[in-house]
Amino acid sequence: MTSNTVHRRTVLGGAAALAAGFALAGCGDSGDGDGNAPRERKKGQKIQLTFWSWVPGIDKPVDLWNRKNPEVQVKVEKVSAVNGQQYAKMHAAIKAGNPPDLGQIEFPVVPGFLLDNGLLDLAPLGAARHRNKFFGWQWQQSVFGKGVYAIPQASGPMGLFLRQDLFDKWEVRTPRTWDEYETAAKAVRKKGAWIETFAPTNGNRFSGLAWQAGAKWYGTHGDTWIVHIDDEPTRRVADYWESLVRQKLVKTIPDRQNAWYKDLQTGAIPSWVGASWGDALLVGNAPDTKGKWRAAPLPQWKAGEQAFANWGGSTTAVFAGASYPKDALDFAVWLNTDPEPIALLIDGGYGFPSAKKGYATTDLDVDKDFFGGQAYSKVFADAGAHVDTSWRWGPGVDTLYQRLGDAFTDALADGSSFRSVLTKVQRQTLADLKDKGLKAESGG
Amino acid sequence: MSRDTLSRPEPAVRKRARKDTGSRPRRASRTEARNARAAAGFVLPFLALFGLCFIAPIGYALYQSLQKTERAGPLGLGGREQETFAGLANYAHALADDRFLTGFGRVLLFGAVQIPLMIVLATALALLLESASARGVAFFRSAFFLPYGVPGVIASILWGFLYVPGISPLVKTADFVGWDVDFLSRGTVLWSIANIVTWQFTGYNMLVLIAQLKAVPGELYEAARIDGAGAWQVARHIKLPLIRPALVLTTVFSIIGTLQLFAEPMVLRPLASSIDSGFTPNLHAYSEAFVGNNQHVAAAEAVLLAVVACVLSFGFLRLAGGRAKGHR
Numbered sequence: 001m002t003s004n005t006v007h008r009r010t011v012l013g014g015a016a017a018l019a020a021g022f023a024l025a026g027c028g029d030s031g032d033g034d035g036n037a038p039r040e041r042k043k044g045q046k047i048q049l050t051f052w053s054w055v056p057g058i059d060k061p062v063d064l065w066n067r068k069n070p071e072v073q074v075k076v077e078k079v080s081a082v083n084g085q086q087y088a089k090m091h092a093a094i095k096a097g098n099p100p101d102l103g104q105i106e107f108p109v110v111p112g113f114l115l116d117n118g119l120l121d122l123a124p125l126g127a128a129r130h131r132n133k134f135f136g137w138q139w140q141q142s143v144f145g146k147g148v149y150a151i152p153q154a155s156g157p158m159g160l161f162l163r164q165d166l167f168d169k170w171e172v173r174t175p176r177t178w179d180e181y182e183t184a185a186k187a188v189r190k191k192g193a194w195i196e197t198f199a200p201t202n203g204n205r206f207s208g209l210a211w212q213a214g215a216k217w218y219g220t221h222g223d224t225w226i227v228h229i230d231d232e233p234t235r236r237v238a239d240y241w242e243s244l245v246r247q248k249l250v251k252t253i254p255d256r257q258n259a260w261y262k263d264l265q266t267g268a269i270p271s272w273v274g275a276s277w278g279d280a281l282l283v284g285n286a287p288d289t290k291g292k293w294r295a296a297p298l299p300q301w302k303a304g305e306q307a308f309a310n311w312g313g314s315t316t317a318v319f320a321g322a323s324y325p326k327d328a329l330d331f332a333v334w335l336n337t338d339p340e341p342i343a344l345l346i347d348g349g350y351g352f353p354s355a356k357k358g359y360a361t362t363d364l365d366v367d368k369d370f371f372g373g374q375a376y377s378k379v380f381a382d383a384g385a386h387v388d389t390s391w392r393w394g395p396g397v398d399t400l401y402q403r404l405g406d407a408f409t410d411a412l413a414d415g416s417s418f419r420s421v422l423t424k425v426q427r428q429t430l431a432d433l434k435d436k437g438l439k440a441e442s443g444g
Numbered sequence: 445m446s447r448d449t450l451s452r453p454e455p456a457v458r459k460r461a462r463k464d465t466g467s468r469p470r471r472a473s474r475t476e477a478r479n480a481r482a483a484a485g486f487v488l489p490f491l492a493l494f495g496l497c498f499i500a501p502i503g504y505a506l507y508q509s510l511q512k513t514e515r516a517g518p519l520g521l522g523g524r525e526q527e528t529f530a531g532l533a534n535y536a537h538a539l540a541d542d543r544f545l546t547g548f549g550r551v552l553l554f555g556a557v558q559i560p561l562m563i564v565l566a567t568a569l570a571l572l573l574e575s576a577s578a579r580g581v582a583f584f585r586s587a588f589f590l591p592y593g594v595p596g597v598i599a600s601i602l603w604g605f606l607y608v609p610g611i612s613p614l615v616k617t618a619d620f621v622g623w624d625v626d627f628l629s630r631g632t633v634l635w636s637i638a639n640i641v642t643w644q645f646t647g648y649n650m651l652v653l654i655a656q657l658k659a660v661p662g663e664l665y666e667a668a669r670i671d672g673a674g675a676w677q678v679a680r681h682i683k684l685p686l687i688r689p690a691l692v693l694t695t696v697f698s699i700i701g702t703l704q705l706f707a708e709p710m711v712l713r714p715l716a717s718s719i720d721s722g723f724t725p726n727l728h729a730y731s732e733a734f735v736g737n738n739q740h741v742a743a744a745e746a747v748l749l750a751v752v753a754c755v756l757s758f759g760f761l762r763l764a765g766g767r768a769k770g771h772r
Binding site: 082083084088091092095112115116117144145199200201220223224225252253254257258259262263266268395396398399402405406409410412413432435436437438439 | 512513514515518519520525537543605608609610611630713714715716717718719720721722731734735736737738739741
């Protein structure tokens with residue numbers, strides 16, 4: 001591979017852009033100083049706010065806002081959500097001192113942005129009075145100390161999607177517990193298919209499964225972060241999936257990629273432990289399987305239990321240095337609580353609303369026909385109501401996911417145990433936090 | 445490449461230079477000053493761009509690699525951030541990272557296999573296309589060169605489709621004849637990437653070699669033929685030794701390119717569970733910077749990468765140069 005000019009040029013270009021960015025950041029810091037009283041819009045003054053988002057169909061609610069609020073115009077700039085590119089871009093913009101006013105940020109990465117001093121504390125602007133409009137645990141995901149750092153938008157309660165037609169044909173019962181799930185996996189394997197894939201690089205889902213089992217990966221004690229990834233519930237989850245992998249009952253291909261979609265289309269993988277927003281993915285990528293899917297509650301560790309978890313979900317955050325914070329907050333609250341934008345967002349398929357009111361569960365059954373007429377959102381609504389609400393995120397979750405992915409990749413390749421993955425990632429995460437200049441301790 | 449072929453007509457340049465010095469006695473100082481000014485006029489824009497786009501980022505990376513961020517405030521959130529001098533801590537951090545070092549080992553293995561293979565292939569193609577009896581030379585030259593025109597990212601996506609089971613016609617065909625093949629497994633993925641790289645750059649290297657072959661004076665071939673040399677002997681004893689500079693050049697470029705391996709693993713990563721975040725040193729630095737937000741460590745890694753690339757390419761030049769002298 002001779003003269004990799006393309007690479008070299010990109011890398012250099014990137015470096016130059018970064019350099020310029022850092023230089024700007026320097027100027028910005030000295031300019032703002034500490035006494036940055038939020039700017040307020042004068043009556044009748046026209047302003048424009050920029051909003052970085054990747055949510056499908058976000059334009060429609062924003063257009064609605066712009067029609068209703070001629071003075072505060074919001075401009076959407078689409079960012080790519082592939083491989084976390086949107087966050088790389090946002091972090092770079094923060095470093096460069098020119099972030100947008102508002103941004104779409106998932107729950108797990110909120111603390112990471114706080115570490116960068118990237119988000120505006122909305123509490124002084126009176127954000128707390130909106131608290132009761134949202135599900136408490138979701139509101140709590142972006143509250144640290146007395147600060148409120150983002151307005152929740154949507155969540156992703158987890159459940160089990162399955163091909164009812166194939167399960168019926170193969171005489172496999174819908175599993176209600178993880179034991180039954182393993183039995184089902186064996187039955188499905190006998191028919192030449194795989195019940196699932198355990199995607200080693202999907203830390204997001206793994207954390208959801210640990211969450212369901214009762215894990216608490218992050219906590220705080222005074223000004224110290226407590227990390228507890230290598231705990232009993234997580235070990236149970238790791239052991240369980242390791243056993244499925246070693247028995248060759250599950251594939252280990254990456255999920256939400258072409259090969260996986262192909263398997264969903266052909267029935268080679270007839271089920272998916274997913275989240276509420278997964279309906280849109282199935283509809284979009286396996287259209288020919290219309291009417292054959294159903295949603296079922298996530299299998300439980302003990303029969304009759306009601307333990308659920310959340311995968312994904314995001315917030316609308318206001319970046320530090322937003323030009324008109326008060327108006328940005330008003331927009332964020334309107335977007336995520338007013339029935340009109342919620343209806344438009346639901347049409348776009350954005351997940352499960354964080355707002356308590358302004359929609360009915362039936363509104364969410366956008367693709368009812370695809371699920372054979374099942375009121376499938378009820379399944380996720382029930383799951384959402386039973387999510388363990390004490391789960392918290394810490395800084396550097398992107399790195400944590402990467403660490404998990406790398407370690408699971410190694411474990412699959414060299415046959416080391418999934419428990420050793422947890423030990424390793426626990427150690428690395430502590431080191432990562434300390435490297436960032438934080439106080440961190442191992443939990444329990 | 446072009447530099448090398450351009451430097452061929454050197455004698456002519458030298459002649460002209462001599463003519464210039466001939467007019468010297470008359471208005472030496474004034475002409476010289478004007479020349480110097482003109483030269484500066486031509487060189488300055490280059491120097492400015494060179495400084496801005498090349499020296500400054502490197503300097504900044506060096507500076508960043510010696511800094512660290514300190515945080516204060518409750519839980520480290522929302523508090524003050526301060527950049528302080530870190531000494532060589534970031535370098536120590538990078539060098540203590542198994543994954544980073546493994547990545548280096550991986551690209552070195554990659555280079556040791558892929559570069560010789562590609563250079564041999566490119567040389568063979570160049571010699572075949574430049575042999576007297578070759579037909580359709582122009583067509584084949586373009587055809588072999590074409591993959592170079594495909595950006596690395598696109599090439600990786602393209603090959604990605606040919607590697608992913610369930611979609612790939614290659615895998616399907618292999619399955620059909622009973623060969624269980626997985627292009628993306630831990631053991632094979634590096635070579636699947638080598639295949640992409642070879643596909644992309646063989647034609648380019650071939651063109652460099654052809655350019656040099658074209659510069660070989662025809663009389664040499666005539667003389668050889670009169671002496672009774674066959675096609676093989678001409679290739680072995682005349683063509684190969686004479687395109688040596690081009691071979692050295694393409695190899696050095698390939699060494700640098702190998703260390704920069706990035707786009708291919710980056711694009712294939714979501715498709716293959718076997719590529720980790722530190723698959724190549726470049727990917728590792730990227731992950732540090734844009735996933736972990738550790739720009740300082742990433743800067744240190746980038747500097748280390750540059751140093752290794754320097755050492756290896758100059759080392760190779762040294763080796764090649766030394767051997768050449770020995771031959772003479």
